Amino acid sequence: MSTDSTLDRLAAVLESRKPEHGGDPAKSYVACLFDKGDDAILKKIGEEATETVMAAKDARAAGMTEQGREKLVYEVADLWFHSMVLLARFDLTPADVVRELARREGMSGLEEKALRKVQAREDGQA
Numbered sequence: 001m002s003t004d005s006t007l008d009r010l011a012a013v014l015e016s017r018k019p020e021h022g023g024d025p026a027k028s029y030v031a032c033l034f035d036k037g038d039d040a041i042l043k044k045i046g047e048e049a050t051e052t053v054m055a056a057k058d059a060r061a062a063g064m065t066e067q068g069r070e071k072l073v074y075e076v077a078d079l080w081f082h083s084m085v086l087l088a089r090f091d092l093t094p095a096d097v098v099r100e101l102a103r104r105e106g107m108s109g110l111e112e113k114a115l116r117k118v119q120a121r122e123d124g125q126a
């Protein structure tokens with residue numbers, strides 16, 4: 001199964017749920033979120049992030065059983081889904097996120113952090 005095409009298809013559906021494309025809040029959860037506005041989407045992301053943390057802790061405490069792992073995947077899917085709704089809200093796509101990850105590919109997080117500190121020092125001196 002291609003992860004990319006699943007995300008691309010979902011992004012297309014999210015786009016179709018926007019009010020300018022006829023999304024109906026009475027018939028669509030996504031259209032309903034768009035209708036409620038940015039803060040409602042951000043609130044869901046906060047909730048789903050918290051639920052992801054709880055699921056990971058529960059799964060770890062239970063010794064990473066199959067059930068715990070499934071619950072964790074379920075919660076991360078909710079988090080990804082709502083993050084995609086947020087991206088769509090601001091006319092961004094999964095391709096934008098993948099592009100950023102590709103840009104970072106091969107660069108150690110520690111190296112990137114050190115470069116940021118040098119950059120901040122130079123900006124402070126300018």
Ligand SMILES: N=c1c2ncn([C@@H]3O[C@H](COP(=O)(O)OP(=O)(O)OP(=O)(O)O)[C@@H](O)[C@H]3O)c2ncn1[C@@H]1O[C@H](COP(=O)(O)O)[C@@H](O)[C@H]1O
Nearest residue numbers: 010013014017027028029030031032044047077078081082
């Ligand atoms: N992937 C998803 C998806 N994942 C999660 N959800 C919904 O996100 C909500 C998650 O909220 P919670 O788990 O907090 O449950 P809840 O307590 O009911 O939530 P609230 O009362 O706070 O809204 C649930 O209503 C889920 O059904 C999703 N809703 C839709 N999609 C995709 O989006 C497409 C368009 O959906 P509609 O716009 O509803 O047609 C669908 O075909 C799917 O592909």
